[in-house]
Amino acid sequence: MRLVLLRLLFVVALPLVLVTAWWLASDDSTDVYWPPLRTILTTFPDVWTGERLRADVLPSLLRLSAGYAAATAVGVALGTVIGSYRRVRAVCEPVLEFLRAVPPPVLVPVIMLFAGIGDTMKIAVIASGCVWPILLNTVEGVRAVDTVMSETARSYGITGTARLRNVVLRSASPQIFAGMRQALSIGIILMVISEMFAASNGLGFTIVQFQRGFAIPDMWTGILVLGLLGFALSVVFRLVERRVLGWYHGQRASSRRSH
Amino acid sequence: MKVTNAVLGAAGFAGFLALWEAVPRLGFVQDDFFPPVSRVAAALAAELADDAFWTALGDTLTGWALGLLIAVTAGILAGVVIAVVPYLREATASTIEFLRPIPSVALIPLAVLLFGTELQSVLLLVVYASFWQILIQTLYGVQDVDPVAEETARSYGLGPWARVRHVLWPTALPYVMTGVRLAAAVALILAVTAELVIGAPGLGARIAVAQTSQAVPEMYALVVVTGVLGLLINLGARTVERRALAWHQSVRGEVAV
Numbered sequence: 001m002r003l004v005l006l007r008l009l010f011v012v013a014l015p016l017v018l019v020t021a022w023w024l025a026s027d028d029s030t031d032v033y034w035p036p037l038r039t040i041l042t043t044f045p046d047v048w049t050g051e052r053l054r055a056d057v058l059p060s061l062l063r064l065s066a067g068y069a070a071a072t073a074v075g076v077a078l079g080t081v082i083g084s085y086r087r088v089r090a091v092c093e094p095v096l097e098f099l100r101a102v103p104p105p106v107l108v109p110v111i112m113l114f115a116g117i118g119d120t121m122k123i124a125v126i127a128s129g130c131v132w133p134i135l136l137n138t139v140e141g142v143r144a145v146d147t148v149m150s151e152t153a154r155s156y157g158i159t160g161t162a163r164l165r166n167v168v169l170r171s172a173s174p175q176i177f178a179g180m181r182q183a184l185s186i187g188i189i190l191m192v193i194s195e196m197f198a199a200s201n202g203l204g205f206t207i208v209q210f211q212r213g214f215a216i217p218d219m220w221t222g223i224l225v226l227g228l229l230g231f232a233l234s235v236v237f238r239l240v241e242r243r244v245l246g247w248y249h250g251q252r253a254s255s256r257r258s259h
Numbered sequence: 260m261k262v263t264n265a266v267l268g269a270a271g272f273a274g275f276l277a278l279w280e281a282v283p284r285l286g287f288v289q290d291d292f293f294p295p296v297s298r299v300a301a302a303l304a305a306e307l308a309d310d311a312f313w314t315a316l317g318d319t320l321t322g323w324a325l326g327l328l329i330a331v332t333a334g335i336l337a338g339v340v341i342a343v344v345p346y347l348r349e350a351t352a353s354t355i356e357f358l359r360p361i362p363s364v365a366l367i368p369l370a371v372l373l374f375g376t377e378l379q380s381v382l383l384l385v386v387y388a389s390f391w392q393i394l395i396q397t398l399y400g401v402q403d404v405d406p407v408a409e410e411t412a413r414s415y416g417l418g419p420w421a422r423v424r425h426v427l428w429p430t431a432l433p434y435v436m437t438g439v440r441l442a443a444a445v446a447l448i449l450a451v452t453a454e455l456v457i458g459a460p461g462l463g464a465r466i467a468v469a470q471t472s473q474a475v476p477e478m479y480a481l482v483v484v485t486g487v488l489g490l491l492i493n494l495g496a497r498t499v500e501r502r503a504l505a506w507h508q509s510v511r512g513e514v515a516v
Binding site for chain 1: 263264267268269270271272274275288291292293346349350351352353354357358359360361362363364365366367368369371372373444447448451452455456463466467469470475478479481482483485486487488489490492493
């Protein structure tokens, strides 16, 4: 019981200290750009009402999930093909390395040429940025499939989709998840940036509106919302990962104990 | 084996360029949107002859290097302090886990208000984004210190500073170098993003200008330049990593973050 309390103390102590420090330091702030935390927090419920959540946050999240899902599907599919054949890999690798090295946000103006400024553009931007870490990690994961395991599968006559699902993708999945985690933070960045460029709704759009209109406390609440969103998505990702990769983490923990 | 891979890779790249030339020429997409690679190459040549381009490149590299330097210094210092002082790691864990996933672009409006299109705007975003990469890797590295080595050093009477220098630092260095490599790539992304969105001088701002003035081949040429820059930064970081770890018996596996 005392241990639990102590751990709880460790978790909440520093955040409490920081928030208190922010509260006290900004309490009588007259600086326009650094409004008191009290003002920001009282503005928060006024700004982020149900209506705004529906009209701005929801579209952003839908675009993010559409782009992310498309990137995952394309990245895993292409990555499996490229990773399975040595020659295909040798041909594609330099091009992929180059495309990956392009900073994703510069694709926003390029994709705007093709797709205008609608939702398609934003989904395409998110997908085109997210696809590279997933694709390259899948290639690495598929390439590293244990030869003994794949030979065993072959000699038991496990081929085709069964082999793909149970041997190749399964053993590549820790790598694929590492790529998806990188892609998630790129996706959030691109979601915000594509909305800052050209949009009529969405989180990025709203926050820039506040900033241009000098609604500073409102802008701060927007920054807080983006922060909470990033945090929430990473928690969700970790829960999903723990479920899907439970077997893998268990295996690693037991092999570490046996050392 | 190595030679054939290089040949296949070169063939792949040539194929990529040929496809880029052919698709707009054959009319699959309008060449107003997607100019053939020869026109982009011509635009690139024109860019390279332009002084303003080199100034922009210099601005981007300044923001990148300065931001990365600040982030690396701060990240390593914070990481080592957190690791060395008892209980500090447990006390900071929740805060780090909360602050890390905050997307750095959330700070764009604040950067605009505080610094306008000055270099500080770029630095704010670059430092925030790359600091976490370094900090997390440093923490992982310090966690990897062999307790036996640590106890041995203690029993030989090494002081805290000597233990950091001779036990902790060599163990953590491979992880730190991985962090630096990741941070170098992230720093470029954020430097170009800040220029593109905020309008701070640099390659990103030049891309934004090319886009608004409908100079499509120039825009593609600049995008290619940022890609080459990213490639060079990756290569450079890998070389530095290999040099710095030359003493290490084997470069360690990367921690998935």
